[in-house]
Amino acid sequence: MMNILFVASEIYPLIKTGGLADVAGSLPVALRKKGHDVRLLMPAYSGVLDKVAPIQNQINLGNPFNVGDLILLETQILENGTPIWLLQCQNLYERDGGPYLDTDGKDYKDNHLRFSALSWVAAVLSSYGSLMKWQPDILHINDWQAGLSVAYLKSWNMKHIPVVTTVHNLRYNGSFPISLYSDTGLSHDLLTHHGIEFYGQFSALKASLVYSDAITTVSPTYAKEILTTEYGDGLDGTLRAHQHKLHGILNGVDYDQWSPDIDPAIDTQYDLKTLDLKQKNKLALLQENHLDESLEQPVFGVVSRLTEQKGLDLVLEVLPTALAQGAKFILLGSGDKALESAFLALQQSYPQQVGVRIGYDEEYSHRLQAGIDALLIPSRFEPCGLTQLYALKYGTLPVVRKTGGLADTVFEDGPEANGFVFQNADTKSLNSAINRCIETFRDQKSWKHRQENAMQYDFSWEKTTSHWLALYSDLLGK
Known part of the structure; x- marks a missing residue:
């Protein structure tokens, strides 16, 4: 000892x-x-x-x-x-x-x-x-x-x-x-x-x-x-x-805190065998944010400090393209005042598709992970990242830049694919990854396969x- x-x-x-x-x-x-x-x-x-x-x-x-x-x-x-x-x-x-x-x-x-x-x-x-x-x-x-x-x-x-x-x-x-x-x-x-x-x-x-x-x-x-x-x-x-x-x-990850099958903060608990119940969390999250309640299009999310490091300026540039395809976006975070203002302005422009909460709320972050379909982490550098590890457990597919701990935990290709990965910290690369994500979402069989892969990874x-x-x-x- x-x-x-x-x-x-x-x-x-x-x-x-x-x-x-x-x-x-x-x-x-x-x-x-x-x-x-x-x-x-x-x-x-x-x-x-x-x-x-x-x-x-x-x-x-x-x-x-x-x-x-x-x-x-x-x-x-x-x-x-x-x-x-x-x-x-x-x-x-x-x-x-x-x-x-x-x-x-x-x-x-x-x-x-x-x-x-x-x-x-x-x-x-x-x-x-x-x-x-x-x-x-x-x-x-x-x-x-x-x-x-x-x-x-x-x-x-x-x-x-x-x-x-x-x-x-x-x-x-x-x-x-x-x-x-x-x-x-x-x-x-x-x-x-x-x-x-x-x-x-x-x-x-x-x-x-x-x-x-x-x-x-x-x-x-x-x-x-x-x-x-x-x-x-x-x-x-x-x-x-x-x-x-x-x-x-x-x-x-402390799976006593971050597991959808026992999480008291989310609307409906679920696991690998009851993955379809994740949809109830998606609906509840859309309702909580007063957004359009249709479930046929993907909901992207961010839980992050709003800093240059996290690449969220890139998200602001590419989101309108995804929103034009019917996607939705929900953010929880705070930090750089210019980024805060820009995301709030985006919410004003797309009141039915974008929900923004400035600040941090631990329980809400759980509901967000359970309710979104994909988590955006376009970091310029990322020592480890924990939000992508939480997302995987919740069957939420991360869209990440290949750097740091993101490169060690999220994979797009091969039989164990659990998310979407791009190489360069620029809008072209991020936009391409988001488009691949949307295309995969439209093929629900492929999407569910990735979700199942994601939930089976053990980062305990x-x-x-x-x-x-x-x-x-x-x-x-x-």
Whole structure:
């Protein structure tokens, strides 16, 4: 049995802005089912204490960043009983905005401090577990927000437990002006080209890439892509230098949360044998969006952050052609204000065919996956993608660009075809894929065959955890 400290800035069901929260909420649970003692660490944002069990223990770690005392609260996630430490500091985490952005959608100006504190506490727990009567064997940190953990361990110049860094999206590298570096309390010896320095700034993510014992990405293809200039976001040189410790491990899905046969959020539950009942969910979704209720044409959908990365500007350009063929379109997402406005304008132009909901609603995302026929993911890059994995389980066929985790999970050709794939991030390629999708939909026998293929793919954490345990064991063996 291994003791694993898993550190993330967001964990479902406590708080969620993207796929990191889903992974942080489900991988530790899967590892615990294998008999390992996994405990979580996350900031105590506003409202989080309402979603956990009563506090069992707490310890005051002092005021190392001159922002108020850092208090570690020991509790459990109510939904699954997973042990979690919440880092409480009112001045850093109890705010009206989200975990990273204020109410105007701008980065908090003290994010470097907020996540230095999280990282420092992770390092303290890793080195002085006796404080909380539990010593981890492995420290597993996620994305830049926890990236300085291993830098603190390095700067303390003491032997430490193995550290695994998981990169969920390399583009978000946690870079800050050098003038703020002294706020972290880290040794200036680390502020070099081969250390934390990053194009005249310092980068929390680069720190984790350089000093961790293993680097993982959330899909095998993304692990290869980020070694290139095109996908490396300025860190490809660092990654090539540390390629010997880079691993691509595909994300999994918690099928206790995402299965149409047990999903309480959808209109009508169904499975492989009762696939025809998916039509009832399609009708219910059309009704919920006040759209034309005919079922003879495909309904395309998007569940996504609205960003350039996701290629949704391409969707806006090609949708009128699909709508002219009778297709419908339903979107759930938020992000770039220009994209939000453009999709709302599209809804105004096609009130019977287009439904748009700006924001995020977990239950509605389930109803959308169950009710649409095809999910559009034309990403310019995609570290893994979880929405296509959810879609497959619901018999919803993904239309994806061949990149990252999308390339590892969606296939158009061969006997195991489960969706539609295009190569280039341009309107011509996306439009062609959508047309192939519409043509296949008109041949319901072929369409149903793909649906059945899709629903039989197994992307459960049960399969994925074996890769994680092998990596942890290898590091401990070394």
